[in-house]
Amino acid sequence: MEHVPILKIGDVLLVSIQVDLQDQTVLALQEDLADRIVAAGAHGVIIDITAVDIVDSFIGRMFATIAAMSRLMDAETVVVGMRPAVAITLVELGLSLGGVRTALDLEEGMRLLGAGAAAAVAGAP
Structure with missing residues (x-):
C-alpha cells in the first residue's frame, strides 16, 4: 500500500495525491493526517487532487470525513485541483x-x- 505524503508549509499541511486512491490508501491518509495535524499544530489542510481522475462514493465520503475530523482539531480543509x-x-x-x-x-x-x-x-524584501 502506498502512503500519500503530507508536507508542512507554515501552519498548513499539504496533501498532494499523486497515486491511484485505493480504499486502504485513503484510510491510512486519514490516520496519518490526524496525527500530523496534532503534531504540527496545523490550522489548515490543503488536499491537492489535481492528479486524481476518478473518485467513487467511498473516497468522496472520506474527503468529507477528513474535513470534519480536521475541523474538530481546529484546522480548515480546502480541496484544490478538482477536475x-x-x-x-x-x-x-x-x-x-x-x-x-x-x-x-x-x-x-x-x-x-x-x-x-x-x-x-515573509517573502517581501
Whole structure:
C-alpha cells in the first residue's frame, strides 16, 4: 500500500495525491493526517487532487470525513485541483462534501486559508 505524503508549509499541511486512491490508501491518509495535524499544530489542510481522475462514493465520503475530523482539531480543509469529471461524479453520487472548501489551484487554496498573505509578507524584501 502506498502512503500519500503530507508536507508542512507554515501552519498548513499539504496533501498532494499523486497515486491511484485505493480504499486502504485513503484510510491510512486519514490516520496519518490526524496525527500530523496534532503534531504540527496545523490550522489548515490543503488536499491537492489535481492528479486524481476518478473518485467513487467511498473516497468522496472520506474527503468529507477528513474535513470534519480536521475541523474538530481546529484546522480548515480546502480541496484544490478538482477536475470537472471528478466534480460531476461527486454530484452524480449525491456527495456534497459539506464543510470542504474548494479552490482551482494551490495558490488560491493557500489564499483561502490566509496562508498566502503570510507567505507574501515573509517573502517581501
